[in-house]
Amino acid sequence: MNARILVITWILAAAIGLNIAPVQAASFKIDSAHTSVVFKVKHVGYSNVFGRFDRISGGFEFDTKAPEKSSAKLVIDAASINTNQARRDGHLRSPDSFNVKEFPEITFSTTKVTKTGKNTGTVTGDFTMLGVTRSQTLDVTFNKMAPNPMSKVLTAGFSARGKIKRSDFGMKYGLGGLGDEIEVFIEIEGTSK
Template identity: 50%
Template sequence: MTFKKLFGASLIAATLATPVVTQAAPADYEIDMAHTFVLFDVNHLGFSNMPGRFAEFSGELSFDDENIENSKVSIAINTASIDTFHAKRDEHLRSPDFFNAAEFPEMTFTSNGIKKTGENTAKLSGDLTLLGVTKPLELDLTLNKAGAHPFNKKTMAGFTAIGTIKRSDFGMKYGVPNIGDEITMRLELEAIKK
């Protein structure tokens, strides 16, 4: 066998023996509604920070456990489902003074970028639409845990995302400054790999 043929055969064999490295694609996850919460705090007259939540929402999560920057999330929140643990106040919050839930039944957040900042932390950026107004929103994201659920063995991921909005930026100006303009938003999210 000539050198040329031997070299060619060796090259082909080496090529076939080389492992192919593929990049994992993000996987779709189903949001675990029993363990996911959309929460907020607003200052009340300087005396306290009033907590609240939205009870009804839906969302989609695509998560890359090898490179979180390839992940994305979107969430749609039913504004009429606001719950501050006081029925009369909640009724007022649904009115045109605040969320105007009859005309704007949904508030949405759609991510458009994730920048890793630490081993389990990142900046999650996206667009928040409230009262028909869309503004950029950046959230501090923490990956709490990803892996097998200890009981049902399903692949899970859990996150906390925290950020602040100025409600007046969206046209919600009632009561400012006595009722806080800055609202702290918090998402506690668990999701199951599909």
Template identity: 40%
Template sequence: MKKALILSAALMAGIVTGGVTKADTYVIDTKGAHASINFNIKHLGYSNLRGRFDKFEGEFTFDEANPEASSVLVTIDTSSVNSNHAERDNHLRSADFLNVSEYPTATFKSTKVTVNGDGQGVITGDLTLNGVTRSIDIVASHVGGGQDPWGGHRQGFTGTTTIALADYGIDFNLGPASKEVELTLEVEGIKQ
């Protein structure tokens, strides 16, 4: 459920390895559906429940000469949670989980990018979800980048993080195996 998704996504921007000679701004390509914020949580410890957030937007900056100065900002429409089951999605939108009537958006804003080499890095930032802000780390990697067929320039990243539901005030009892949510972020940005 972790909108972090938010986040998270764009977060990968800080580890771009090539193709840009100065700080550039990239808008996450949600219009072309070339980005996704996905979640996975255990269901009673018996199986995995997967879903996504269908509506989010964001951008990132990147400076090839100084990738650790990169930044990411993502906003997620928490009401767009989609687990492929309408009744469950309504419950996820309730005060038991995302409380979308009071907190209709979740945000991720990077505070630090650490580059580990070989297109790998960690994006640290503040995830605000359900009215609670906490620092998270997203392990990110550069997928690729370059010119697209339409004359633009793109960069793509993937990232993962795990968050504890209780850290965000979500204490609905899903069983001992279902206390954390894994977020997987796929991000493709278009240079502005």
């Protein structure tokens, strides 16, 4: 009996494996429920304050055989900033900081993808904030690409890290007390289109 179950299990596993053809290149829409953009900034030297953006959209093209041909566009709703303190968040939306009425979006569009290891690379792109566009490079780790076990939809995930200087984009409020260098942590999950 146990041998029969083992053989049936093996046959099912093999059949499932045969039905999942390796994907070389695919287009993905960002799954905003499973994507995070988090940042860290020094607060007067005492501590680090973490915040996030709650509304993120965009998409990416990923080619497993030629990662350098991959591309991405990330769109962040600047007004969705959330540092877990309403008063501070209101100020961050003001003209002193993100000026969300005049500049409602923060965007990142890739210009170059470089593979640095088996599952690692760098992504360079045009980062636009407060109407200023500068080239920024992020370190990226490819986490996984496979059909989601629940939805059965092809899904891919990446982790990215980088640093920006807010003063490079004209955000100078509080320099000296608040850190100029912002660490950015991005977790992206996308579903195939």
